[in-house]
Amino acid sequence: MSTAPDNGDRGAEGEPPEPVEAPPAAPPPAPPPMLPARAAAYMAASTLLALTQGFGMNLVAANIPQLQGPFGATSAEAVWLMAAYMAPNASLSIALIKIRNQYGLRHFAELGIAVFLVVAALHIFITDLRSAIVLRFFAGIAAAPLSSLGFLYMLEAFPPARKLTVGISLALTNISLAPPLTRFISPTLIDLGGVRALLQLELALAMLAFAAIYLLPLTPIPRAKVIEKRDIVSYIFIAIGFGSGAVVLVTGRIYWWLEARWLGELLVVMIAALTIAAVLELNREKPLIDLRWLASREVLHVGAVLVLFRLMLAEQTAVASNFFQIIGLQNDQLTGLYGIVALATVAGGLSCAAILKPGREPGIHMAALLFIGIGAFLDSHATNLTRPGQMYLSQSMIAVGGSLFMPPAIAAGFTMALRKGPQYILSFIVVFLVTQSLGGLAGSALFGSFITLREKFHSNMLAQSMTLADPLVAARVSQLSAAYGRIITDPAVLKAEGVALLSQQVTREANVLAHNDAFLIIALLAVGAAVALVIHWLYIRIKEAAARPEGQAAVEG
Numbered sequence: 001m002s003t004a005p006d007n008g009d010r011g012a013e014g015e016p017p018e019p020v021e022a023p024p025a026a027p028p029p030a031p032p033p034m035l036p037a038r039a040a041a042y043m044a045a046s047t048l049l050a051l052t053q054g055f056g057m058n059l060v061a062a063n064i065p066q067l068q069g070p071f072g073a074t075s076a077e078a079v080w081l082m083a084a085y086m087a088p089n090a091s092l093s094i095a096l097i098k099i100r101n102q103y104g105l106r107h108f109a110e111l112g113i114a115v116f117l118v119v120a121a122l123h124i125f126i127t128d129l130r131s132a133i134v135l136r137f138f139a140g141i142a143a144a145p146l147s148s149l150g151f152l153y154m155l156e157a158f159p160p161a162r163k164l165t166v167g168i169s170l171a172l173t174n175i176s177l178a179p180p181l182t183r184f185i186s187p188t189l190i191d192l193g194g195v196r197a198l199l200q201l202e203l204a205l206a207m208l209a210f211a212a213i214y215l216l217p218l219t220p221i222p223r224a225k226v227i228e229k230r231d232i233v234s235y236i237f238i239a240i241g242f243g244s245g246a247v248v249l250v251t252g253r254i255y256w257w258l259e260a261r262w263l264g265e266l267l268v269v270m271i272a273a274l275t276i277a278a279v280l281e282l283n284r285e286k287p288l289i290d291l292r293w294l295a296s297r298e299v300l301h302v303g304a305v306l307v308l309f310r311l312m313l314a315e316q317t318a319v320a321s322n323f324f325q326i327i328g329l330q331n332d333q334l335t336g337l338y339g340i341v342a343l344a345t346v347a348g349g350l351s352c353a354a355i356l357k358p359g360r361e362p363g364i365h366m367a368a369l370l371f372i373g374i375g376a377f378l379d380s381h382a383t384n385l386t387r388p389g390q391m392y393l394s395q396s397m398i399a400v401g402g403s404l405f406m407p408p409a410i411a412a413g414f415t416m417a418l419r420k421g422p423q424y425i426l427s428f429i430v431v432f433l434v435t436q437s438l439g440g441l442a443g444s445a446l447f448g449s450f451i452t453l454r455e456k457f458h459s460n461m462l463a464q465s466m467t468l469a470d471p472l473v474a475a476r477v478s479q480l481s482a483a484y485g486r487i488i489t490d491p492a493v494l495k496a497e498g499v500a501l502l503s504q505q506v507t508r509e510a511n512v513l514a515h516n517d518a519f520l521i522i523a524l525l526a527v528g529a530a531v532a533l534v535i536h537w538l539y540i541r542i543k544e545a546a547a548r549p550e551g552q553a554a555v556e557g
Contacts, residue, residue: 034156034157039157039158040157041216042153042154042156042157042216043153043154043157043170044212045153045209045212045213045216046150046151046152046153046154046157046170046171046174047150047174047177048205048208048209048212049146049149049150049153049209049212049213050146050147050150050171050174050175050177050178051174051177051178051181051205052116052143052146052202052205052206052208052209053143053146053147053150053178054174054175054177054178054179054181054182055178055181055182055201055202055205056085056120056139056143056202057085057089057143057178058178058179058182058183059182059186059198059202060078060081060082060085060136061082061179062179062182062183062186062331063186063190063195063198063331064078064079064082065325066186066190066195066331067081067195070194070195071128071129071132072128072129073129075254076251076254076255077129078129079250079251079254080129080133080251081129081132081133081136082136082250083246083247083250083251084133084134084136084137084140085136085137085139085140085143086140086246086247086250086437086441087137087140087243087244087246087247088137088140088141088144088239088243089140089141089143089144089246089437090242090243090245090246090437090438091235091238091239091241091242091243092140092141092144092239093144093147093148094235094238094288094289095235095239096108096112096144096145096148097148098226098227098231098288099227100148101226102225102226102227108145109145109149109213109217109218110213110214112142112144112145112146112149113145113146113149113206113209113210113213114210115141115142116139116142116143116145116146116206116209117203117206117207117209117210118142119135119138119139119141119142120139120142120199120202120203120205120206121203121206122135122138123135123139123199123202123203124196124199124200124203126199146209147175149213150171150174150175151168151171152218153216153218154167154168154170154171154174155167155168155171156218156219164411164414164415165353165356165357165407165411166353166356168407168410168411168414169349169350169352169353169356169407170349170350170353172349172403172406172407172410173345173346173348173349173350173352173353173403176345176349176399176402176403176406177342177345177346179317180338180339180341180342180345180399181338181342183321183331183334183335183338184335184338184339184342185201186198186331187330187331187332187335188332188335189201190331191332228286230280230284230288231288233280234277234280234281234284234287234288234289235288237273237274237276237277237280238273238274238277238288238289240269240270240273241269241270241271241273241274241277242270242274242434242438244266244267244269244270244273245270245438246437246438246441247266248263248266248267248270249438249441249442249444249445250441250445251263252445252449253444253445253448253449253452257449278291293420294431298416299413299416299428299431302409302412302413302416302431303431303434303435305365305409306409306413306431306432306435306436306439307435307439307442308525308529309402309405309406309409309435310435310436310439310440310442310443311439311442311443311446311447311522311525312372312376312443312522312525312526312529313372313398313402313440313443314440314443314444314446314447314522315372315375315376315379315398315447315518315519315522316341316395316398316399316402317440317443317444318443318444318447318448319447319451319515319518319519319522320379320391320395321334322448322451322515323382323512323515324388326508326511326512326515327384327386327508327512329387329388333388334388336388336389336392337388337389337391337392337395340392340395340396341395341396341399342399343396344395344396344397344399344400344403345399345400345402345403346403347400347403348399348400348401348402348403348404349403349407351400351403351404352364352403352404352407352408353407356407356408356411358415360408361408361409361411361412362533362536362537364404364405364408365404365405365408365409365533366530366533366534367401367404368400368401368402368404368405369401369405369526369527369529369530369533370401370526370530371397371398371400371401371404372397372398372401372402372405372522372523372526373523373526373527373530374394374397374523375393375394375395375396375397375398375401376394376398376519376520376522376523376526377519377520377523378391378393378394378397379391379394379395379516379519380516380517380519380520380523381516382512382515382516382519383512384508384509384512410432413428413431413432414428416428447518447521447522450514450517450518450521451511451514451515451517451518452514453514454513454514454517454518455507455510455511455513455514456510457510457514458509458510458513458514459506459507459510462506462509462510463506466502466506473502476498476502477495477498477499477502478498479498480497480498480501480502480505481494481495481497481498481501
């Protein structure tokens with residue numbers, strides 16, 4: 001209770017005293033904890049949203065051979081379904097952050113899921129490849145809000161102290177679950193109703209997500225006018241750059257990097273658009289993306305860690321799945337493997353949620369790298385007789401490593417951004433976006449191209465030792481051609497058929513060796529990252545130890 005000062009408080013000349021600063025306002029009280037049943041509902045809604053978005057994203061990648069027939073497309077043409085989805089999806093999260101802050105979280109959620117529901121419903125009526133590509137483009141736009149909403153719904157269920165530990169671990173686990181679950185359920189759905197059954201499931205998930213968002217509103221956030229006209233100009237160039245890069249990364253390995261002229265033209269467009277966006281952003285007082293902060297040592301370190309992680313996870317998402325395709329296995333023969341991978345992903349995510357605390361990040365990352373390295377090394381001994389059951393252990397280890405690695409890195413990045421200020425969250429979202437969406441595409445493109453080159457190398461090496469003068473080779477040709485002896489009576493044609501069959505086997509063996517090389521490279525990347533982590537940890541400890549005596553000397557002085 002304040003009282004007015006008496007006359008004795010005035011100065012010698014009767015001047016009023018200096019005004020006393022009011023004490024700082026008390027922070028607003030923390031919201032009461034959510035009831036367990038309601039928290040469980042929000043967690044279930046987060047899982048539903050993440051799987052809805054993830055299923056749509058992985059639908060094409062997991063079923064390209066199955067999509068070729070209904071759409072009358074080649075494998076190269078079917079890949080455009082994935083490119084059309086990723087082109088807008090790669091950058092849209094940048095714009096959605098500001099849209100959400102200006103127009104309100106509830107409107108953002110309701111409109112986003114409504115658009116996705118409409119696009120999912122339109123998928124039921126597609127009959128040809130062109131219409132499918134157009135709809136996949138709009139699906140990529142409509143699905144972009146779902147990944148953000150999946151995060152927000154999971155974080156909503158936890159108090160502030162556990163959002164960046166338990167909340168972020170479970171949210172990222174949901175995202176990691178989508179690829180193996182898509183491959184696990186796709187064969188059954190295709191058996192029941194063909195490709196249309198996949199589209200119907202996507203529509204059903206969208207309808208459930210639509211209901212969940214209306215029944216479980218998120219806590220509203222204060223609105224603010226944050227969108228400027230120059231934001232729109234910058235985003236247009238960013239979207240063109242990221243979209244062009246996504247198309248190049250998806251299609252480059254199929255059409256081959258140096259063969260298709262339009263790939264080079266798209267790269268030029270990407271570089272030009274991102275350069276213009278960078279120039280615009282560097283000359284703004286309130287940039288959409290703070291490029292100077294992104295170029296700081298700490299952010300570059302986090303970005304490099306996330307890129308390396310995405311490259312290593314290509315072992316499971318791209319290399320292993322492609323390996324089974326080249327040895328002739330279909331998706332329905334891999335459901336057991338992907339079921340095990342999904343269970344291992346959940347186990348890794350729950351373990352990370354239980355142990356993640358500030359300061360434990362290096363230990364968790366070391367465990368994750370060891371899991372990934374050992375798993376990839378075990379896979380590097382595959383042969384053409386390797387079957388999914390022999391990779392249960394190795395693929396489970398990689399899944400656990402993936403679930404352990406991401407949450408500490410993302411939590412550290414968010415903490416670093418929050419220290420700078422809320423406006424830096426969007427800039428960190430860009431780092432996360434580039435390393436995960438484009439980084440994932442880059443990992444598949446890089447290792448896919450590496451496997452292609454190594455297959456040519458191994459094919460040449462094996463072919464050099466194959467000569468009909470070798471009794472073993474001649475016997476193998478005769479053995480392979482014997483199956484056609486009753487049909488083909490010309491000895492020369494019969495011998496040529498045997499040589500062709502032997503050539504196919506050589507190509508298959510070369511592919512197996514090329515995939516083993518890729519597995520080994522990923523194992524070496526994991527080991528190298530683990531060594532770098534140990535060196536970095538020792539450097540920090542030595543630096544801290546050297547700083548203590550200096551601090552003590554300063555105190556004593």
